[in-house]
Each structure stands twice: as structure tokens, then as C-alpha cells.
Amino acid sequence: MLDTHVALWAIADDARLPAAARVLIQAPENEVLVSVVSVWEIAIKHALGKGDMPISGAQALAFFRQAGYKLLPVLAEHAAAVEALPAIHADPFDRLLVAQAFHEPLKLLTHDATLARYGGGIMLV
Secondary structure (H helix, E strand, O other), rough: OEEEHHHHHHHHOOOOOOOOHHHHOOOOOOOOOHHHHHHHHHHHHHOOOOOEEEEEEEHHHHHHHHOOOOOEOOOHHHHHHHHHOOOOOOOOOHHHHHHHHHOOOOOOOOHHHHHHHHOOEEEEE
């Protein structure tokens, strides 16, 4: 599963996408997932005019689908799992991504060193 920024960099073929992430995303044996949490985060931050969200949630969703990424819905179990996470990261979007990764279980590719402190399947790229 890709965190929000990694997913955006991947669909934009952005130079900020680390080579290691690019290899994993493009490997045909890997199924690439994007959480609906990321679509929600993009939509909210884009609507607020945040500079790091240059496209709308609807545009991101279309690009994720076009890229063939599987969308991971938010389950009640994911939301409840946030409660058990240590208070390492304050961002609610990122905390829910971590909870989803642990619950499913999935590997979460992120560029955020703070998220990587959760360990487990969180991969810093």
C-alpha cells in the first residue's frame, strides 16, 4: 500500500519518488493498493488550497484507477485499530494508514521517517 505522497509521486512520475519505491510499484508480481484515506486526504487538503496537493480527490481517484491501483476501503476494524497505535504520529490520515496496514496486513511504503518508527510492515523508501 502506498502512503499519500508516494501514491501522488507515482502517478505523476515525480522525481521525488525514490528509485526503490518505483521498482516495487512497477514489479508485476506486486499488487499496488491505495487507501481511500489517501483520496480523502487529497480531497480535503486540495479544497483547503494546500500546496502539496496539486490535484483534486476526484482527479487522484481517476489517476489511481487508470494506473491499476486497487483501492482499499476503510473498515470499522481499521478505525478501531487506530486506538491501539502508540502516539508516534499525530496526523489522523497517517495513523489510519498505519492501522490499515497492520490490520490487513500490508506493507506501507512511505517517505515519512516518523511513520517508519511504527515498525512492522512500514517501509521507508
